[in-house]
Amino acid sequence: MTALAGNLLTTAIVDSATELPDAVRLVRWSRKGRLLAVAADGSALVGHGGQITPPMTPDARDAAWLGEAALVIADPMAGLVTAGVDQLGPVPLLGAHRIGIHRGHTVVAGDGRVAVFDRGFSSEPHVIATGTGVSHACTHLGGVLWAIGGTRGLALVDVALGCVEEQIEIPGVVAMSSRGDLGRLVVSDLAGSIHVVELADPSAAVELCSHVDPVRHLSLSPDGDTIVCADDDELTMWGIGVDGSGAEEPLCVFSHEGTISALDQAENGFLATGDDQGVVHIWSPLLPGYPVATLHLEGEVTALAWDVSGNRLACGSVTGQLSVVETRAGCIA
Amino acid sequence: MNRRTDMTLRSHGESRREHSAGRPSVPITVLARTGPATDLIRLLAADVETSVIGSVETIASAGLLGLVRSGRAHATSPDVASHPDRCVCCELRVDLIDAVRRAVLVRTPPQRLVIVIDQLPSSGEDPPRSSDEADVVTALHTLQSHRELERLTHVDGLVVHVDGRTLSTRLTCGITPWSGREEAALAIADHIAVSGADLLTASALSRVMRWLEGINSVGRILRASEGEEGRQGLFDLRAWHHPHAKPVEGVPTIESLRLRGAARSSESSVKTIVLRRPDVLDADAALGWLRDLVAEEPCRLLRVKASFLIGGGERLRVCGVRSTIRSSAAATPSPGRARGESVVWLVGRGLDPHSISNGFESIERTQ
Numbered sequence: 001m002t003a004l005a006g007n008l009l010t011t012a013i014v015d016s017a018t019e020l021p022d023a024v025r026l027v028r029w030s031r032k033g034r035l036l037a038v039a040a041d042g043s044a045l046v047g048h049g050g051q052i053t054p055p056m057t058p059d060a061r062d063a064a065w066l067g068e069a070a071l072v073i074a075d076p077m078a079g080l081v082t083a084g085v086d087q088l089g090p091v092p093l094l095g096a097h098r099i100g101i102h103r104g105h106t107v108v109a110g111d112g113r114v115a116v117f118d119r120g121f122s123s124e125p126h127v128i129a130t131g132t133g134v135s136h137a138c139t140h141l142g143g144v145l146w147a148i149g150g151t152r153g154l155a156l157v158d159v160a161l162g163c164v165e166e167q168i169e170i171p172g173v174v175a176m177s178s179r180g181d182l183g184r185l186v187v188s189d190l191a192g193s194i195h196v197v198e199l200a201d202p203s204a205a206v207e208l209c210s211h212v213d214p215v216r217h218l219s220l221s222p223d224g225d226t227i228v229c230a231d232d233d234e235l236t237m238w239g240i241g242v243d244g245s246g247a248e249e250p251l252c253v254f255s256h257e258g259t260i261s262a263l264d265q266a267e268n269g270f271l272a273t274g275d276d277q278g279v280v281h282i283w284s285p286l287l288p289g290y291p292v293a294t295l296h297l298e299g300e301v302t303a304l305a306w307d308v309s310g311n312r313l314a315c316g317s318v319t320g321q322l323s324v325v326e327t328r329a330g331c332i333a
Numbered sequence: 334m335n336r337r338t339d340m341t342l343r344s345h346g347e348s349r350r351e352h353s354a355g356r357p358s359v360p361i362t363v364l365a366r367t368g369p370a371t372d373l374i375r376l377l378a379a380d381v382e383t384s385v386i387g388s389v390e391t392i393a394s395a396g397l398l399g400l401v402r403s404g405r406a407h408a409t410s411p412d413v414a415s416h417p418d419r420c421v422c423c424e425l426r427v428d429l430i431d432a433v434r435r436a437v438l439v440r441t442p443p444q445r446l447v448i449v450i451d452q453l454p455s456s457g458e459d460p461p462r463s464s465d466e467a468d469v470v471t472a473l474h475t476l477q478s479h480r481e482l483e484r485l486t487h488v489d490g491l492v493v494h495v496d497g498r499t500l501s502t503r504l505t506c507g508i509t510p511w512s513g514r515e516e517a518a519l520a521i522a523d524h525i526a527v528s529g530a531d532l533l534t535a536s537a538l539s540r541v542m543r544w545l546e547g548i549n550s551v552g553r554i555l556r557a558s559e560g561e562e563g564r565q566g567l568f569d570l571r572a573w574h575h576p577h578a579k580p581v582e583g584v585p586t587i588e589s590l591r592l593r594g595a596a597r598s599s600e601s602s603v604k605t606i607v608l609r610r611p612d613v614l615d616a617d618a619a620l621g622w623l624r625d626l627v628a629e630e631p632c633r634l635l636r637v638k639a640s641f642l643i644g645g646g647e648r649l650r651v652c653g654v655r656s657t658i659r660s661s662a663a664a665t666p667s668p669g670r671a672r673g674e675s676v677v678w679l680v681g682r683g684l685d686p687h688s689i690s691n692g693f694e695s696i697e698r699t700q
Contacts, residue, residue, distance in 0.1 A: 022404075023439045040439045041404055058401055059408075059435070077389075077401070077408060134412040134427070151414045151427055172414035172427070190414050190425060213480045232480065259484055276484070300356070302438060318356075320440050 012282055012293035015312065015326040018045060020052060024316025026073075027305040030065040035314055037303070037322050038063055038073060045322065046071065046083070057081045057090075062099045062138075066106070072121075074099040074108060082121060091121045098138035100146065105159055109135030109148045116159045128162050130155040137173055137187075141199060142180030149173025149187055156202060166202045170195055175218040182224035184240075188215035194229060196240060206245055208238060217263035219271070221285070228271060230260035235273060237288050255281055255291055262301045266310030270327065274301025280315050282327060297321050359437050360489035361446045361476060362567060365469045365518045370494040371395045373526060373557060376564050377447045381405075386432045387449035404439065407432045413471060422632045422656045426475040430482060437485045445568070446486065448472065469493075469518040470635050470655060478657035490523035492567050494557070495545070497529040501537045504544060519548045520603040520680045521636040521654075524567060526557040550605050551638065551678055603635065606686050608677040608693045616643040618697040619675070620660055623651055626679075626692065627658055634681040641675045644699040 022041040029035060037045045042055030057075040065071050070084030080091035080099075095111035106117040108125070111134050115125035133151030141147050144160035154173055156166040172190030183199040192211035198204065208227070217230035227238040237251040258277035265271045269285030278299055281291035295315065303316035313325045364370070364377060374395040378385045385397060389408045392398055400406035412428035429448065436446055450472050469491065476488050503509070519525060525545055530538055545554045558566065619641040627634060637658060639651040651660045677693060 021440075025435075025438075040435070055402075058404070133414075136427070151412050172425075190427070191423075216481070300438070318438055318440065 010282065010284060010292040010327060010329050012295055012313070012325045012327045014295070014323050016048060016324045018052075018322045020045060020316070020320040020322055022320055023318040024303045024320060024322050025060055026063050027303040027314045027316050027322075028063050028065060028071075029305055029307040029312075029314065030068050031308055032068050033307050033309070033312070034065065034068055035324065036063055036065060036071055037314065037316060039320060044073070048324070053083075056083070061097050064099045064101045064106070066101060072099060072106065076110075080108065080121065085120060087121050093125070095134070097135045098148075100138050100140050102140045105144075107138065107140075107146055107159060109138040109150075111135070112150070112152075114138075114146070114148055114157055114159070116162070126159075126162055128157055128159070128164065130157060130164055131167065132173075137176040139176045139178045139185070140180060141178050141185060142183075145180070145199075147176060147178060147185055147187075149176050154187060154197075156199075168197065168202055168205055170205065172214075174214045175216055177218050177220040177227075179220050179222070179224040184220065184224045186218060186220050186227050188218050188229065190214050192231075194218070194227060194238075196227075196245075208240075208245075209236075209250070217260060217273075219263060219265040221265065222267055222269050228263070228265060230263050230273060232259055233257065233275070235260065251288055253289055258300075262304040264304040264306055264313075266306035266313075267308060268310035270306065270310050272304045272306065272313050272315070274304050274315065276300040278317060280304070280313075280325075282313070284329070293327065295323070295325060297323065356442060356485075359442055359444070359446055359486045360568070361433070361448060361486050362489050363448045363450060363469065363472060363476070363491045364494065365450045365491065365522075366494045367515055367518075368494065368496045368499070368528075369394065370528070373492075373494050373528070374447075374449055377567060378405075379564060380444070382444035383447055384436045384443040384445075385447045385449065386429070386436060388451060391449045391451060405443070407436050424471045424474070425479065426472050429472060429475050430479055433476070433482055433486060445489075448476075468514040470514075470521065473521070473636075474655045474657060477654050477659070489568060491518070491521060491552075492524045492526055493518045493522040495519070495525055495527050497527040497533055497538065497541050497556075500527075500541050500544070501533055504540055505537070516548065516603045517635055517680075517682075519545065520605060521552075522549055523552045525549060525552060525554045526567070527554065528557040530556040548603070548605075550607065603680060603682055604684055604686075606677075606679045606681075606684055606689060608679075608690060609674050610693065610696075611674045612642070613644055613699045614641050614675055615697040615699045616641065616649050616662070619643070619649060620651070622692055622696050623658060623677070626689065627653065627656055630681060630684065633683050634679065636680045637678070639675070639677040641677075642673060 020039040021043050022039040024037055025040050026038040034047050038060045042057045044053045044056055057073050057078045059075050059077055060073050062074040073081045074096040076095050078090045079093040079096055093115055096108050098109040100107045104119050108115045114128045114130055117125045130148050132148055132153045132155045135148055135150045137149040139147050144158050146157045146159055148155045148157055152171055154168040154170045155164045158165045170187055170189050174188045176187050178185040185197040187195045192213050194208045196206045196208050211231045215229045215231050219228045225240055229236050233256045235253045256275040258275035260273050261276050262274040271283040274280045278297040280295040280301055282293040284292045297317040298321050299317045299319040302318050305314045311327055315323045371394055378397055385406045388410055392406050392408055397406050409428040409432040413424050414427050415424040450469050476482055637653040641649040643649050647662050649662050651658055
């Protein structure tokens with residue numbers, strides 16, 4: 001009860017605000033809290049109060065930190081654009097759409113294949129054919145296992161052995177979220193369905209629910225028991241049973257007046273949602289029905305990202321406004 | 334599978350059609366080309382407030398690669414997904430969804446988007462079945478069925494470019510001018526731009542125009558012209574949205590179309606069916622009939638337009654592509670028009686005019 005009351009008193013204070021030259025397209029935090037924000041024109045802000053770079057790439061699709069001092073941006077036309085590593089010019093990898101980093105491995109998902117770079121980009125990548133078409137989602141499942149979702153299906157890829165471990169027939173993958181430590185993956189597709197995949201038996205995926213439109217914003221709670229998804233102006237929270245089946249009645253919340261355009265969930269369970277009217281709601285895991293704090297940006301919210309601690313939230317808008325918000329749960333004396 | 338009744342109640346037809354706050358919906362012109370059409374692409378992209386989406390080859394051949402760097406051109410390649418897998422009527426161009434979002438979600442959105450679809454030569458008369466094909470109907474269906482795109486943009490019109498010389502030569506030689514995708518694109522176009530018309534004799538041009546009018550009874554068919562005037566002529570089309578974009582008198586009846594369709598080609602070719610009734614129809618029944626028709630013929634139906642005369646001096650207007658239809662009720666423009674008739678245009682392959690006509694005739698009148 002004390003914790004709930006504390007969460008009710010959550011505060012969100014803008015810690016810093018910056019203006020990027022164009023709409024904020026991507027926001028990524030490093031493990032130690034450095035910020036990378038990439039604008040639609042390819043320019044980027046690196047670190048707090050850092051310089052905004054000239055345009056680095058014409059069509060940034062995804063980005064990741066390589067440690068604390070280097071970063072990589074995936075661009076289907078330009079390949080991999082890096083900064084802070086011993087690499088002259090972009091790494092030519094046509095069709096690069098999604099990128100992920102884990103323990104020195106850089107996994108790049110592209111058109112029907114995955115390229116795995118070990119310890120830098122100086123050597124040729126190990127390329128694995130996935131058969132999933134153009135990649136629209138890529139997530140680390142734990143250890144050497146990655147999930148790649150594309151136009152033609154979902155593949156679980158072992159990057160150490162260089163092979164596809166399992167192919168799952170879920171065409172038109174739109175978004176994915178995983179809790180690899182809990183052995184659970186959730187996938188949304190173009191038909192508006194959400195699939196729960198238990199890694200112990202990936203072929204027995206459960207189709208949880210059917211939305212009218214594709215669910216682009218999807219997250220699995222840190223305890224793996226709740227799926228949060230946004231469709232139009234509606235935020236839906238589904239409880240999942242141990243067998244992956246969904247609760248009969250999900251919790252539906254209509255707190256946004258506009259269409260939800262961004263969503264991110266922190267490791268501590270706090271959730272942030274933003275809409276096309278510039279409203280950002282922050283939600284406590286203990287009080288799912290009501291937002292505990294609200295912010296306003298100029299224009300549609302295009303990017304949201306929590307840092308590792310779950311105390312700082314980066315919010316980007318279509319006007320280029322980038323705000324870092326310090327959130328604190330309240331305390332009861 | 335658990336289903337949520339409260340969510341599924343909101344169907345595509347009743348989706349909230351709100352646009353981003355303070356940001357106008359960006360009009361999209363889809364240009365389908367059957368040849369190089371580089372002049373037409375350059376003409377459309379001439380305005381600095383226009384962005385272009387197309388394949389790298391299209392952008393490069395039109396000399397517009399420089400626009401990629403400035404964010405005014407977006408390269409894409411067909412990435413087609415369908416649900417269930419390999420269902421043609423549910424196909425979506427996923428790459429277009431991404432490209433349009435990227436083009437529009439910028440600080441200063443373009444005043445207009447031009448999407449260039451390359452019409453690859455088809456090998457036979459069969460309608461396209463492969464997911465790898467970048468046909469115009471799939472592109473149009475994607476733009477009109479995806480809610481995210483509907484929020485940010487709207488389709489202004491489909492412009493199909495035709496080389497008048499090629500068409501004239503083929504007609505003279507007795508060769509079927511086009512089949513499959515090209516014929517479908519011509520039939521559902523809001524505007525057919527005929528290039529090279531200056532090089533044709535009057536009789537040859539007249540023959541070309543007549544042939545095109547036989548295929549497309551809704552859109553405008555004009556010579557491609559240059560300059561600002563020619564560019565503006567390609568905008569604000571929406572022939573498939575307006576109930577009477579063309580004089581009704583010019584529209585062939587169901588009987589003449591049936592005869593022409595039988596004489597011209599096989600069952601796989603594209604037909605336009607126009608249905609009329611002078612009655613005041615029950616709005617729910619009319620919409621229900623059209624929805625049933627779309628549900629029964631999703632793979633055959635390409636584009637639909639309807640204007641139902643309903644009670645209270647109002648019309649129910651419907652437009653759609655493949656399995657997606659949108660409806661809206663509106664007052665008739667003038668009291669005189671209220672006594673008009675309900676008209677339905679259907680373009681598709683292998684449609685049965687008699688069963689469709691019978692269904693239309695069986696719609697209940699308003700009480």
